[in-house]
Amino acid sequence: GAVVSQHPSWVICKSGTSVKIECRSLDFQATTMFWYRQFPKQSLMLMATSNEGSKATYEQGVEKDKFLINHASLTLSTLTVTSAHPEDSSFYICSARDRGRGDTQYFGPGTRLTVL
Amino acid sequence: AQKVTQAQTEISVVEKEDVTLDCVYETRDTTYYLFWYKQPPSGELVFLIRRNSFDEQNEISGRYSWNFQKSTSSFNFTITASQVVDSAVYFCALSETLNSGGSNYKLTFGKGTLLTVNP
Numbered sequence: 754g755a756v757v758s759q760h761p762s763w764v765i766c767k768s769g770t771s772v773k774i775e776c777r778s779l780d781f782q783a784t785t786m787f788w789y790r791q792f793p794k795q796s797l798m799l800m801a802t803s804n805e806g807s808k809a810t811y812e813q814g815v816e817k818d819k820f821l822i823n824h825a826s827l828t829l830s831t832l833t834v835t836s837a838h839p840e841d842s843s844f845y846i847c848s849a850r851d852r853g854r855g856d857t858q859y860f861g862p863g864t865r866l867t868v869l
Numbered sequence: 870a871q872k873v874t875q876a877q878t879e880i881s882v883v884e885k886e887d888v889t890l891d892c893v894y895e896t897r898d899t900t901y902y903l904f905w906y907k908q909p910p911s912g913e914l915v916f917l918i919r920r921n922s923f924d925e926q927n928e929i930s931g932r933y934s935w936n937f938q939k940s941t942s943s944f945n946f947t948i949t950a951s952q953v954v955d956s957a958v959y960f961c962a963l964s965e966t967l968n969s970g971g972s973n974y975k976l977t978f979g980k981g982t983l984l985t986v987n988p
Binding site: 755787794795796797799802844846848850855856857858859860861862863865 | 902904906911912913914915916919921960964974975976978979980981983
């Protein structure tokens with residue numbers, strides 16, 4: 754149980770294009786999902802908290818117009834990187850909070866974004 | 870502000886050795902949760918354990934054991950008889966409650982410890 758999927762697992766795009774990443778909780782409902790960014794050999798940096806049916810809460814320094822988050826259902830949250838540039842290249846990881854398992858966050862496998 | 874310190878950046882051991890990964894945390898919350906996650910080279914974070922602040926009992930799961938010492942704000946993780954498959958980055962994390970209702974726990978991660986188990 755407690756499986757979270759992410760799609761795509763990797764994506765390469767040209768500078769200026771937008772990329773959408775999906776995060777799904779497969780066997781539980783997640784009222785809250787989180788989006789993280791991880792640079793090589795570094796820890797996870799929380800970008801935003803996504804709540805089903807409401808606006809996401811962004812961490813300080815994260816551009817909300819750049820990283821659009823939508824949490825339209827209890828099992829799906831999406832992160833759209835708009836007008837991507839090479840500096841947006843990173844490993845993006847989502848997690849979903851399972852209230853049935855003590856509010857533990859379960860993580861997706863991550864999406865590696867490379868912007869050329 | 871909450872803080873998690875994993876002082877060991879990298880540890881290298883030989884297979885079958887025991888290894889302990891240290892985690893020290895800071896929080897003003899009276900109720901909080903501590904976690905350990907494993908990140909193998911594939912990148913996916915694997916949940917290992919969750920411990921609440923009121924439960925100081927140590928826990929053992931197979932070759933894994935955890936020592937929670939509230940008095941020293943530490944939550945250390947020991948792998949007994951390490952194996953090559955244990956090679957990964959291990960993260961300790963502390964939850965933070967975002968509102969008075971105690972919902973929407975946000976995790977503060979340590980910087981991680983890279984464990985390499987050599988055959």
